[in-house]
Amino acid sequence: MTAKLSVLFVCLGNICRSPLAEAAFRHEAGRTALDVEIDSAGTGHWHIGEPPDRRARAVALRHGIDIGAYRARQVRQEDFRRFSHIVALDPQNLADLHVLKPKGAAGAISLLLDHVPGREGQAVADPYYGGAEEFEVTWADVTLGAQALARLLAARK
Numbered sequence: 001m002t003a004k005l006s007v008l009f010v011c012l013g014n015i016c017r018s019p020l021a022e023a024a025f026r027h028e029a030g031r032t033a034l035d036v037e038i039d040s041a042g043t044g045h046w047h048i049g050e051p052p053d054r055r056a057r058a059v060a061l062r063h064g065i066d067i068g069a070y071r072a073r074q075v076r077q078e079d080f081r082r083f084s085h086i087v088a089l090d091p092q093n094l095a096d097l098h099v100l101k102p103k104g105a106a107g108a109i110s111l112l113l114d115h116v117p118g119r120e121g122q123a124v125a126d127p128y129y130g131g132a133e134e135f136e137v138t139w140a141d142v143t144l145g146a147q148a149l150a151r152l153l154a155a156r157k
Ligand code: 4NP
Pocket: 011, 012, 013, 014, 015, 016, 017, 018, 042, 046, 126, 127, 128
């Protein structure tokens, strides 16, 4: 049996990096006809119900993608059973996910840039205290990660 592919991207607030990773991966999955369910969430609760940060919406729009309808949510215990792949944006998110993970949950937990040769172990840097330039770096990083992850998952099927 092959479980349905499903990917959850996780950062701290779910208003900057993980919505951008979700958008980049949705685009890549669509482009490569990869059948996968996609969502994002934050380890923190501060922004639950909010749309992505305006700078995140702006960088996505500059790259042709409207993420204005996304809403932030927090990671839930059921996510560890529901998603086949949970992908952290930075090493702290990864450590937090390992703490939150219920015993026996089977989903694979990984760091996004671990899938990009030469970028293993690296964070997608938090752009929250930056400006448009930092958000462009975030977009470039999540795009690289999304492409690598889509290739990996396509090869697995
Ligand atoms: P994100 O960015 O984790 O990429 O969504 C942040 C958003 C909000 C905060 C920190 C990071 N905050 O401290 O509120």
